[in-house]
Amino acid sequence: MPNWNRSSILVRRTVGYSIAAALVCTGVSLLFLFVVGSKDADMARDRATGAWDRTVPLIREGYLPSMLPAGRDIAIQVLNTQGQVVASTPQLAHKPPMATFRAPSASVHAERVLCPPAGLKDCMTVFSYKVYQPDGPWLLYIAVPTVPWFGNTAALSFAIGMSLLATAMTAAGTFHVVKRDMTAVDAIRTELAEITATHLHRRVPVACDNQEEINLLAGTVNDTLDRLEGAYKQLRQFTSDASHDLRSPLTAMRTQLEDALMHPDDTDWPRMAGAVLTGVDRLQAIVTDLLTLARLDARAPLDLSATDLGRLVGEELDRHDYRMRIVRDLRRNVFVDCDPLRITRLLVNLLDNAERHATSLITVSVRADGPTATLEVLDDGAGIAPEHRERVFDRFTRLDASRDRDSGGTGLGLAIAREIAEAHHGTLTIQDSEKGARFVLRLPVREAPQTSGRSSHGTGHAGLFSFPVIR
Template sequence: MALVCAGVSMLFLVFVGGKDADTARARVTGAWDRTVPLIRQGYLPSVLPAGKDMAIQVLDTRQRVVASTPQLAGRPPMATFHATSDSVHAERVLCSPAGLKGCMTVFSYKVYQPDGPWLLYVAVPTVPWYGNTAALFFAIGMSLLMTAMTAGGTYRLIRKDLVPVDAIRAELAEITATDLHRRVPTADKNHQEINLLAETVNDTLDRLEGAYKRLRRFTSDASHDLRSPITAMRAQLEEALMHPDDTDWPAMTAAVLGGVDRLQAIVTDLLTLARLDARAPLDLSPADLGQLVRDELGRRTYRIRIAKDLQQGVFVDCDRLRITRLLVNLLDNAERHATSQVLVSVRATGSAATLEVADDGAGIAPEHRETVFDRFTRLDASRDRDSGGTGLGLAIAREIAEAHRGTLTIEDSRRGARFVLRLPLSEALQPAGGRDGRTAHAGVSGR
């Protein structure tokens, strides 16, 4: 607005300056019109009528002042220049011409008389480019007013627009760890960008609240799972101490040892998870996934039949200990839930290696296929805590898969649960220029 005002004011002032200059010129012409006939007719009075801010002098052929306006009475000629031989009129700006104050524009005319050319000087105040000070102050005043009004209006408008942002800020400032259920307000539909901001903040708060709830549940589950065996062991020990003679000490010791085993298992799992959470570096090396599975299956015997479909030469970069741990967790679950058999398969699909563990048990309902990966989650069917595990097995398995840049999911199957692990194929052993591991590593497949 300031720039626009400056531009418009310039134009306005130049216009006023032009107008004022025209007016001054017209006054000079008027003076010429009035004086020249008097000179020609010989009726020239020695004191000419005074015009406002205008001074006139008439000089005869010998450069003597024969007539002038009152302020120049008895004064020498105000100027010495005169028109050239081929023109009758000349004009100059003189700052303080003789006998006058301030800068004046002096016009000089030749008036031809029988005894030679006389000179008529008419002086008027010089018109500045902006015309007059009133116009200048008017332009400056209007510009300041317009700029101030625009600035004020814009400030109020922006403040009004930013009210929702301030509301979001205030709400966020109040949301603490215990107030995570609160959400920032959304603005009206005129503030689309601010609404998007509020929605994004609310999404972030949703996720934060979810993570916070999971953490709280995990902490309470962990303490509960640790407390149960401790309470049981404490009761057994107190009972034994109260009736030392009636106690079967070896049996009691074995029972307490069972509790200690369980505590140890939970603490070991928690430590494994903590290390995985901390993203401890993996000891990666290329390994044949099929061979790894075969080795693990050969290491121990299972109460049910394990069918194998293991493609050879499916190489992945993995931490053997951790991938074996993942496999054991899946096999333990499958063995626990299968009715008669478990199928373990390994194959390369595109750029991924796929390991599947499928059993023919009751399976896992689609709505639980994500929650079973949460820590300490055991479905109702597995709630028998003595025979069941700690509920950390799948959480650990998924963390291991993700640490290897892979995924572990439960997918549809005709019967039972089907766990699918996908890992990127080893890049070190990929054929040059190709991503399809199948061609490089496809080998004997069979059970």
């Protein structure tokens, strides 16, 4: 079936550019013809002046022959004071005066177009000169062919021919270029239409050279497909990891229950219920983390308030008992715009990991580095090798050393923490340290609020956190 949209673009472009070319050519041709016309008119006037130059001395000196020499397309008549023709070129021999007008009294020269002058054919421009003689003014008529506004037919044919050629070349060129571009765009469209979730590895064709814009379009489409394919692979991986992590505790619980039902009398039911509850806890933890991630992915709005970061962290540390010693170095008056609940969640995730991996000590610090507020959680455990420092932020990533499911982690804690940092326009990274893992959260600092505001994390008691305290 013909593609009418495509055809109409092709036709519209071709006709549009051709009309534009025709208009430009017409303008240029008119200019050219006017120049040629005025040049030819000047030449005709020069010829008349030349004839005047040759004839007047003959009249003045009394050597005027009755038959003047013939000139190309030029006719001359000399009339005496009585208006009788005393000399003429051969085509006007024995003919009456070609014209009757004469220059007004103040002037010696006049000019008119006569169609035709008496005794001649075709329109001619007739020049009338007064030649003063002792017996009174004589009249000299000189007729030359009238020059049209376009000069001559050769110039006109040339202008029309060149205009037609230029317009035809523009039409052909436009048709060719647009058709080539449309073909390339069609190829991209066809390929895109065929790419579905199952063919995400396919890419649209990049056209041949000198189609820069089309190539840019194809490149951008391919880049987008690269990103889509990456995101789709991640999603598939995430779904498979999530299913696997949900299935493991479910399978364990099912086996325990089936065993118990097969041997009800030999089963220690309270112990069995405790074991099943552990599995349920794990399922609940995974589902809760998944829901948190889904909300962060959906960019759920943050409940932002001006918060003293050191104070917020101090309050969270006060709220729990930790198995490790915690060293605090929490600077006062480091204010950020944040959702306190989310930042607390991020801190809890980092502290939870640190507690599991530390040997004996965790250091938590807050300070301002210029325009950045920095929160660090450092432990004295085995640390994380540089090559794994990005990977651990991926969902369900657990390094081999902590594969043990009983460690209680869902593998989503760091992914959630990083999403929270990014939702606050901040970063969460792992930095070098002498010993153990050093997690660094950076958030943009804001000015201290004018009033203590609604937040319980305002400036009050900030001095409490100015010095390192060991618990």
